[in-house]
Amino acid sequence: MFKHLLVPTDGSTLSEAAMHMAVGLAKQDRARITGLYMIRPFHMTVYSAEMVGSNQDEFQAVDQERAQLYLETIRNIAVQAGVECDTDAPTGTHPYEAILETAKKRNCDLIVMASHGHGGIRGMLLGSETQKVLTHSHLPILVVRPPV
Template identity: 45%
Template sequence: MFKTILLPTDGSVISNAMMRRCIEMAKETGAKVVGLHVIPDFHVFAYQPEMVVDTREQYKLDSEAHARNYLADIILAAQEAGVPCETLFVQDNEPYEAIVKVAKEKGCDLICMASHGRKGVKGLLLGSETQKVLTHSQIPVLVFR
């Protein structure tokens, strides 16, 4: 059915739960997985509290270390399940654009994403990367809540 599944992760608990389920599905269908973490561009206001006072160079080092840790979870789960896996991280200020682009570049035929379930004003202000991927992706997107 699916041959290559993209697993974007932000390192959250829900993202990790989604990843484990998708790796189980990949094992059952004989698919491989591609783990992805998108690092936002450097700004004065960073996505991790400890990075607010960082220099551009320190932000890069810290962000890449976080990415490697998040992706290590995918690598370990895939190895335990015997599922072929590759991982990468990219830097992009629009994570949804990077997700759609990587899915196309890697020949993915499914994107699996977690939804944090933000609603109302919070959802409107923070935006939903999952919703944006759903809107812009040309391939199926499986959403876990």
């Protein structure tokens, strides 16, 4: 049914669950997957606590290492299942844009991603990347939610 699945990750346990689900689907359909982690540019506006006290080179080096670690996880899961996997780590400001651009560039036909379930006011304030992908994508999206 699907031939090429895109699996974005943020390194969370829930993202890893989405990886396992995507690899299972890919194995079943004899499809391939692309793992994605977006490397964030360094800004004077702080995105996270790890940026405080960092300079641009330090921050980028840490985020590059994080990308390698997270993408290696998906490669390992895919290899163990016998599923073809490649990865991408573009730099961008908005993860949802990186997800949609990569899906288009790589000719993916399904996006499998986690949603941490931040609904209501918290979701509005934090902004849900999953919600933005759902809103702007023309591809089918399989959303992996936390267990209830």
